[in-house]
Amino acid sequence: MIRVALFVCPQTVCSSLATADDAFRLANQLAGEPLFQVQRFSRDGRAVDIGMAEVRVDGDLALAERADLVLLTATGPGVEKTLAANQALLPWLAARPDTQQLASLCSSAFLLAASGRLDGRRATTHWALAPAFRKRYPQVRLDADAMLTEDGNLFCSGGAQAGLDLCLHLIGWHAGDWLAQRVASAMVFDMQRGLQSRFAPLLPAAGGDDPQISPLLLWLQRNLAEPLDVDALATRAHCSSRTLLRRFKASTGLTPNAYLQRLRISAAQIALRNPARSLEQVAAQVGYADRATFAKLFKQLCGETPGAFRRRLRTPESP
Structure with missing residues (x-):
């Protein structure tokens, strides 16, 4: 059984957590056997208030250390606040063995990058956050066009629904593409959706109200x-x-x-x-x-x- 640990913090985006949780549990249902053990963890093992709800967790960092896959669900656009509130997580991420898979959804790529795990590695994040990411982490090979990236045991996804792209990719990685496709079909979701960049608006927002x-x-x-x-x-x-x-x-x-x-x-x-x-x-x-x-x-x-x-x-x- 593949042990999947989903990280929860006060900045966690509810929809991202729910999507990841649903995808792996649905994979078990469609496979007819418990291929994935899905658990949630926080730094201290306590329930986490994420605004819309209080999320119960199954354990703390020690639980996640035993997981095959640690998945950092999206934390929203408030990158500075997220980094400041989760400084204690960074040394733990840095100490993860190379044999353990680490994955980030959307903005949580900033946490992986801040830990140093993405140095010299290929990664992605939400297209709108790409300029800030490049400025903060020039040592990371950011591919903002990509829906998802895989570099060894490090995985990242782009914005919003690209998180489901990555979850399906990971399901396929561990259990076969046939199951990933079945999960996608059940969730009425197209796999292989091309580049993330095609969702970015072509026209930039004006940088001021110039009267001319x-x-x-x-x-x-x-x-x-x-x-x-x-x-x-x-x-x-x-x-x-x-x-x-x-x-x-x-x-x-x-x-x-x-x-x-x-x-x-x-x-x-x-x-x-x-x-x-x-x-x-x-x-x-x-x-x-x-x-x-x-x-x-x-x-x-x-x-x-x-x-x-x-x-x-x-x-x-x-x-």
């Missing part, structure tokens, strides 16, 4: 199919082209051209949901004269072709 740039962004949204002319945009913003480029980059983090391309592809993602429109029509609607240019940029930004994107959204009810 904000109205310009609104105008671009309404006229995204128009050819880009930086001089014309500068005139509209009542400034020089040089000033426009500087302030546009400060506000959005992108050049006007890069922003427009992302704006167009974002609009294309919406248009592709209508099966009645051909790819050529969608391309023209968002400002591209030919399908090839549109398809190349779409794949560059979204990680898949427009056709693959449309097929993934297709349901049996679609015309």
Whole structure:
């Protein structure tokens, strides 16, 4: 029997804990035998208040030391608070033998990295936390595009539902892909969902309320199919082209051209949901004269072709 220990702390995300617990217990049910012994642990062995509920645990760190797999469930976006509150856990994680599997879901990759266990190793976390992770742990080989990573006995997953991707991967690792697929089917979940990066928004949030740039962004949204002319945009913003480029980059983090391309592809993602429109029509609607240019940029930004994107959204009810 594979012993799985789920870590619980006050910062634990309830849905992440429940998803992991459900996945392994469902694997036992579908296999018809107890392949996984699932237990919860806290640092001191006491029940933990996670906000929505008080979670009972089966033991403390000593229990987890006997586990085959220690899984750190997600702890939410408050990384600084989580690290400060769990400093005592870090030396324990650092001391885990290489034969014991360690896995993090979403933001808990920060705990693994803070312990030093991810130094020089491949890892992932929620795409929105990637910049902060890279800055804090440059020694870790972060792959923010990946839904999950495996490096020896170290496993990490991306954001939210990617935690289920990792749990299914671990079920398959220990009990076979056939069981992982059965669990996925029972949970109405697609395996092999591609890159995490395709869920990240293409357009960045504006970095401030620039009185010259904000109205310009609104105008671009309404006229995204128009050819880009930086001089014309500068005139509209009542400034020089040089000033426009500087302030546009400060506000959005992108050049006007890069922003427009992302704006167009974002609009294309919406248009592709209508099966009645051909790819050529969608391309023209968002400002591209030919399908090839549109398809190349779409794949560059979204990680898949427009056709693959449309097929993934297709349901049996679609015309």
